[in-house]
Amino acid sequence: xxxxxxxxxxxxxxxxxxxxxxxxxxxxxxxxxxxxxxxxxxxxxxxxxxxxxxxxxxxxxxxxxxxxxxxxxxxxxxxxxxxxxxxxxxxxxxxxxxxxxxxxxxxxxxxxxxxxxxxxxxxxxxxxxxxxxxxxxxxxxxxxxxxxxxxxxxxxxxxxxxxxxxxxxxxxxxxxxxxxxxxxxxxxxxxxxxxxxxxxxxxxxxxxxxxxxxxxxxxxxxxxxxxxxxxxxxxxxxxxxxxxxxxxxxxxxxxxxxxxxxxxxxxxxxxxxxxxxxxxxxxxxxxxxxxxxxxxxxxxxxx
Amino acid sequence: xxxxxxxxxxxxxxxxxxxxxxxxxxxxxxxxxxxxxxxxxxxxxxxxxxxxxxxxxxxxxxxxxxxxxxxxxxxxxxxxxxxxxxxxxxxxxxxxxxxxxxxxxxxxxxxxxxxxxxxxxxxxxxxxxxxxxxxxxxxxxxxxxxxxxxxxxxxxxxxxxxxxxxxxxxxxxxxxxxxxxxxxxxxxxxxxxxxxxxxxxxxxxxxxxxxxxxxxxxxxxxxxxxxxxxxxxxxxxxxxxxxxxxxxxxxxxxxxxxxxxxxxxxxxx
Numbered sequence: 148x149x150x151x152x153x154x155x156x157x158x159x160x161x162x163x164x165x166x167x168x169x170x171x172x173x174x175x176x177x178x179x180x181x182x183x184x185x186x187x188x189x190x191x192x193x194x195x196x197x198x199x200x201x202x203x204x205x206x207x208x209x210x211x212x213x214x215x216x217x218x219x220x221x222x223x224x225x226x227x228x229x230x231x232x233x234x235x236x237x238x239x240x241x242x243x244x245x246x247x248x249x250x251x252x253x254x255x256x257x258x259x260x261x262x263x264x265x266x267x268x269x270x271x272x273x274x275x276x277x278x279x280x281x282x283x284x285x286x287x288x289x290x291x292x293x294x295x296x297x298x299x300x301x302x303x304x305x306x307x308x309x310x311x312x313x314x315x316x317x318x319x320x321x322x323x324x325x326x327x328x329x330x331x332x333x334x335x336x337x338x339x340x341x342x343x344x345x346x347x348x349x350x351x352x353x354x355x356x357x358x359x360x361x362x363x364x365x366x367x368x369x370x371x372x373x374x375x376x377x378x379x380x381x382x383x384x385x386x387x388x389x390x391x392x393x394x395x396x397x398x399x400x401x402x403x404x405x406x407x408x409x410x411x412x413x414x415x416x417x418x419x420x421x422x423x424x425x426x427x428x429x430x431x432x433x434x435x436x437x438x439x440x441x442x443x444x445x446x447x448x449x450x
Numbered sequence: 451x452x453x454x455x456x457x458x459x460x461x462x463x464x465x466x467x468x469x470x471x472x473x474x475x476x477x478x479x480x481x482x483x484x485x486x487x488x489x490x491x492x493x494x495x496x497x498x499x500x501x502x503x504x505x506x507x508x509x510x511x512x513x514x515x516x517x518x519x520x521x522x523x524x525x526x527x528x529x530x531x532x533x534x535x536x537x538x539x540x541x542x543x544x545x546x547x548x549x550x551x552x553x554x555x556x557x558x559x560x561x562x563x564x565x566x567x568x569x570x571x572x573x574x575x576x577x578x579x580x581x582x583x584x585x586x587x588x589x590x591x592x593x594x595x596x597x598x599x600x601x602x603x604x605x606x607x608x609x610x611x612x613x614x615x616x617x618x619x620x621x622x623x624x625x626x627x628x629x630x631x632x633x634x635x636x637x638x639x640x641x642x643x644x645x646x647x648x649x650x651x652x653x654x655x656x657x658x659x660x661x662x663x664x665x666x667x668x669x670x671x672x673x674x675x676x677x678x679x680x681x682x683x684x685x686x687x688x689x690x691x692x693x694x695x696x697x698x699x700x701x702x703x704x705x706x707x708x709x710x711x712x713x714x715x716x717x718x719x
Contacts, residue, residue, distance in 0.1 A: 169685070169686075170680075170684065170685060171684055172680075172682075172683060172684030172685075172686075176680070176682045176683045176684040176701070177682065177684060179453040179454065180454065180455075180456055180547075180682070192684075192686075200695050200696055201686065201689070201696060203691075204676065204688075204689050204690070204691075204696075205676075205677055206686070206687045206688075206689065207677050207678065207679055207685070207687035207688070208677070209501065209502055209503050209677075212502065213502065214502060214503060214679065216679075216685070216687060218685065218686045218687060221686045221689070221696065364502055365502070413502070413679075415680065415684070416503055416504070416679040416680045416681075416685060417494055417502065417503060417504060418456070418494070418545065419456050419547070419680075419682075420456060
């Protein structure tokens with residue numbers, strides 16, 4: 148039996164596979180369909196201080212090889228999350244990573260502080276890269292200086308492990324991840340969905356209620372893989388790779404490129420058991436290659 | 451509420467029931483939780499390069515046994531996904547996530563029932579009719595389509611005893627000429643207190659039904675249709691606006707009380 152355990156900062160995961168924030172609700176939605184205890188971690192929908200109602204519908208549109216969403220960080224808010232969502236997640240032995248966001252740096256810090264005080268929160272993933280809100284998200288993840296400022300503030304406001312989720316839409320990905328590492332982030336997640344749109348020909352109007360949205364799914368996998376590969380050459384902290392992973396072969400590409408763990412998003416919608424199939428596929432691949440430890444393939448790409 | 455299962459099924463029947471209309475019968479080698487009319491399933495084609503996400507369809511009919519289930523779906527070809535489904539040969543594998551969402555609630559006992567189906571809105575309403583017919587003193591079924599050829603469920607409806615069936619077509623090729631909501635005016639007002647209405651169809655029709663019910667304070671439930679991805683309330687893509695904010699059509703619906711829906715000007719809530 149190969150060892151699939153990985154360490155993401157101080158978190159010890161039984162395997163490197165977890166859902167991408169926003170594609171797995173608060174975990175409970177999928178609990179009757181898959182055994183959550185088999186995942187490497189559970190990653191929640193992005194949480195904000197106050198509940199958010201999100202963008203007007205339509206919020207989704209299928210494209211060739213992908214999907215657009217303009218959900219816009221619709222969430223129940225920190226209080227309801229703490230009282231109604233988190234207790235259920237505490238029933239599982241798997242670490243819970245809470246994704247979160249704010250509209251100002253101080254608000255990010257406040258949310259981080261309050262979330263980290265809750266029992267059962269193993270780590271926080273700061274979303275600095277949402278393409279769907281105007282004032283926050285991507286605004287804070289665009290430059291090395293803004294990422295450094297945010298990371299510094301978050302590290303000061305909590306002792307909980309901080310993971311920074313970044314976009315591929317930056318001029319130099321290496322400088323941005325270095326900025327996060329330099330200020331004490333325990334890991335970075337790469338990438339978020341990519342700003343995109345679609346137009347209805349008859350109405351001559353954008354298809355999405357939010358006008359533009361984020362592209363996810365297999366169409367973005369090569370972009371995400373390149374971002375992870377670039378980042379892996381620049382930093383020592385673990386990288387969580389995400390973007391269009393549909394099966395274990397996609398997941399292995401990210402691990403070989405240098406990701407310590409992977410997140411699965413769009414694929415959950417197509418087949419709710421995808422993550423379990425990926426875990427089994429990685430296990431079988433390692434066996435077939437005669438490898439005893441998943442660490443042997445992480446970052447093993449040869450040029 | 452029933453828990454869904456994700457199962458590998460098989461197409462057992464794919465019958466053309468009119469131009470662009472197909473009736474699919476899917477065999478699932480496993481039982482499911484009890485199904486209520488109004489609930490739906492997500493169908494996905496295995497290994498399709500042309501479409502990515504599963505597509506939601508109302509369960510049109512079902513036969514639930516201890517070790518297997520048959521699910522029937524009424525499908526109209528409107529895009530890439532439905533075109534591929536319509537072409538599926540017998541024995542094709544198909545992935546099914548079901549049963550999903552909340553079904554239609556039963557009416558209070560002794561209530562007169564009025565069911566209004568517009569076009570493909572017939573899909574979840576036919577099994578509802580079968581379920582409610584026996585328990586209600588009076589059932590009216592109003593069925594409207596664009597033309598005679600679109601009345602795909604008419605043969606089945608004609609087989610149902612003890613209901614009042616009224617038909618409209620927009621081109622007048624069958625039944626009364628016009629849209630189905632104009633039949634509502636004939637449904638008597640004096641019984642409003644003891645009437646329950648159920649509707650599914652295009653959004654402008656649903657809004658007209660909702661307005662009619664609101665003016666007369668009639669109990670009314672309707673099934674909404676939305677683009678969706680997960681089907682289980684996780685992705686928050688399929689929301690409709692309600693008195694309590696955006697609600698997921700997949701999990702909080704697809705059946706909503708008409709008084710809870712907030713309609714936009716162009717009739718899309």
